[in-house]
Amino acid sequence: MVEKVLILGAGIAGLNAALALHRPGREVIVIDRDAPPPETSADEAFDSWDRRGVGHVRHSHAFLARLHNIIRDNYPELLKDLLDAGCREIKFYENMPVEKQAAYVPVPGDADLTILTSRRTTLELVMRRYVARQPGVTFMPSTLVRSLILEQQGAAKKVLGVNIENADGARELRADIIVDAAGKNSQAIEWLREAGATISETSAPAGIVYFTRHYRLHDGVEEPKRTKAPGAGDLGYIKFGIFPADNGCFSVTLAVPEVEMEIRRAVVRPEIFDGICAQIPGMAPWVAPETSAPKSKVFGMGELWARWRSMVNDGAPVALNFFPMGDAVIRTNPLYGRGCSFAAVQAHVLADALDETSDPVARALSFHAKVEKELRPYYNDMLKQDASAIRRAANALDPDYKPTLKAKLIKSFADDAIMPAARADIKVLRDFMRGFHMIDEPGKWIKDWHNVTTVLRFWLKSKKAKEAADLYPPKLGPDREDMLNALGISASADMERLKAAA
Numbered sequence: 001m002v003e004k005v006l007i008l009g010a011g012i013a014g015l016n017a018a019l020a021l022h023r024p025g026r027e028v029i030v031i032d033r034d035a036p037p038p039e040t041s042a043d044e045a046f047d048s049w050d051r052r053g054v055g056h057v058r059h060s061h062a063f064l065a066r067l068h069n070i071i072r073d074n075y076p077e078l079l080k081d082l083l084d085a086g087c088r089e090i091k092f093y094e095n096m097p098v099e100k101q102a103a104y105v106p107v108p109g110d111a112d113l114t115i116l117t118s119r120r121t122t123l124e125l126v127m128r129r130y131v132a133r134q135p136g137v138t139f140m141p142s143t144l145v146r147s148l149i150l151e152q153q154g155a156a157k158k159v160l161g162v163n164i165e166n167a168d169g170a171r172e173l174r175a176d177i178i179v180d181a182a183g184k185n186s187q188a189i190e191w192l193r194e195a196g197a198t199i200s201e202t203s204a205p206a207g208i209v210y211f212t213r214h215y216r217l218h219d220g221v222e223e224p225k226r227t228k229a230p231g232a233g234d235l236g237y238i239k240f241g242i243f244p245a246d247n248g249c250f251s252v253t254l255a256v257p258e259v260e261m262e263i264r265r266a267v268v269r270p271e272i273f274d275g276i277c278a279q280i281p282g283m284a285p286w287v288a289p290e291t292s293a294p295k296s297k298v299f300g301m302g303e304l305w306a307r308w309r310s311m312v313n314d315g316a317p318v319a320l321n322f323f324p325m326g327d328a329v330i331r332t333n334p335l336y337g338r339g340c341s342f343a344a345v346q347a348h349v350l351a352d353a354l355d356e357t358s359d360p361v362a363r364a365l366s367f368h369a370k371v372e373k374e375l376r377p378y379y380n381d382m383l384k385q386d387a388s389a390i391r392r393a394a395n396a397l398d399p400d401y402k403p404t405l406k407a408k409l410i411k412s413f414a415d416d417a418i419m420p421a422a423r424a425d426i427k428v429l430r431d432f433m434r435g436f437h438m439i440d441e442p443g444k445w446i447k448d449w450h451n452v453t454t455v456l457r458f459w460l461k462s463k464k465a466k467e468a469a470d471l472y473p474p475k476l477g478p479d480r481e482d483m484l485n486a487l488g489i490s491a492s493a494d495m496e497r498l499k500a501a502a
């Protein structure tokens with residue numbers, strides 16, 4: 001019997017689901033409301049592919065080592081296609097502090113810390129073409145999923161198919177497996193809730209607003225050499241990052257804390273955006289007029305939330321034959337660059353769950369348990385870090401803020417222990433990055449005897465000795481007041497607003 005799989009959404013989760021699930025004996029149909037990609041180059045896809053269904057498609061994306069490794073290990077031809085199209089692999093040592101690179105000796109496992117970078121449209125275009133070539137997979141573009149077809153089975157909703165609408169009219173499509181990969185605005189969970197399903201969720205604000213602008217290097221001009229001034233960092237009032245991409249392109253993202261209303265208002269103006277970049281030593285050489293030219297407006301995006309929805313209630317699945325994945329079920333703060341890796345992991349654990357058994361209840365429970373095991377630790381770790389970043393951003397605007405002893409210790413541990421240790425000791429850096437890239441569990445690195453003793457040893461060292469050994473990064477950029485004064489933005493309006501609110 002052929003098992004029919006409907007995938008709702010052809011974004012990153014939908015494409016990963018099609019990759020992981022297609023095999024002899026399965027028919028996979030990927031439905032998306034948007035038009036198919038143009039039959040053109042990566043550049044034209046960036047300029048003209050109408051992806052209304054993915055509002056953030058033209059924001060900076062970097063693809064963590066976990067996603068890179070999934071593609072490398074399972075779809076080597078896809079990796080080749082991506083590299084041929086200009087996507088790039090950035091190796092572990094290339095992201096090291098530049099002064100450490102000369103002394104670097106690779107160890108087995110470092111290849112697993114390679115990341116993939118490109119414009120998101122390029123990754124999606126190449127993946128989509130690759131998926132479309134796979135036997136048994138068809139795409140149904142320009143087709144809106146309108147509702148789910150449901151039947152009650154015990155306490156659960158059994159999903160039998162979907163109602164769709166496209167240029168040919170409205171009709172129903174039935175299937176054995178329905179994968180909801182329709183992104184953060186997917187309606188499927190709401191449709192289930194309206195039908196009486198209890199789907200719990202927790203959410204928390206990311207506390208930032210994203211601003212991205214794309215640039216292209218001039219012909220014949222190389223990317224600026226990495227220097228001591230990092231291309232990504234946190235000034236407190238702005239987090240910044242350079243995202244090297246494909247075909248001579250790169251983008252800059254400025255993530256502004258939600259409480260920084262004045263900066264948020266101003267930064268969408270291209271001259272202010274570029275003015276901020278010009279004042280940050282790690283970014284200035286990239287956006288200098290002799291190096292590159294802007295290729296886009298400043299894209300802004302707010303309402304960034306972390307959200308986790310649970311499809312199991314009191315140990316029983318709330319829906320059968322229905323598997324939500326990607327942003328439809330777990331959203332993460334984009335700053336960590338984890339969303340696409342989360343989606344790829346979910347797609348592969350779903351393939352495992354479906355292979356284990358044909359029993360719908362067992363499949364649902366197995367998928368749920370695997371997702372919890374694989375992804376929950378990273379999600380919880382992110383929530384903790386987000387809550388503390390939100391507190392820090394609010395404190396930065398409060399002139400009367402006096403840090404508690406605990407807050408001082410936490411800051412000192414990060415700045416005077418972890419950071420210098422990671423700059424001095426490649427194993428500390430490597431193990432820390434293995435957690436960041438979702439290869440190891442977060443926090444595993446600090447349980448290692450060598451790492452914990454190294455970090456503590458550096459904490460006990462005097463600041464002067466660490467400065468002499470060049471173990472602190474250089475100043476990332478101007479203080480808030482200097483930056484805002486230079487740009488003609490009021491540095492005090494937000495402080496006054498917060499004071500009045502208090």
Ligand SMILES: Cc1cc2nc3c(=O)[nH]c(=O)nc-3n(C[C@H](O)[C@H](O)[C@H](O)COP(=O)(O)OP(=O)(O)OC[C@H]3O[C@@H](n4cnc5c(N)ncnc54)[C@H](O)[C@@H]3O)c2cc1C
Pocket residue numbers: 008009010011012013014031032033034052053054055056059060061062063064143144145146181182183184185186187210301325326327328334335336337338339340341343
């Ligand atoms: C600003 C920003 C920056 C990010 N940066 C990174 C990063 O650097 N690295 C990273 O890994 N992740 C990043 N993420 C997260 C990542 O982009 C998401 O996790 C990822 O897009 C989730 O994929 P998805 O397939 O679930 O959803 P999407 O990619 O949003 O795709 C959903 C698809 O469903 C379709 N669809 C929706 N509704 C319907 C319907 N009713 N009928 C038919 N089709 C429908 C849409 O057209 C779309 O194609 C970022 C997110 C944001 C917001």
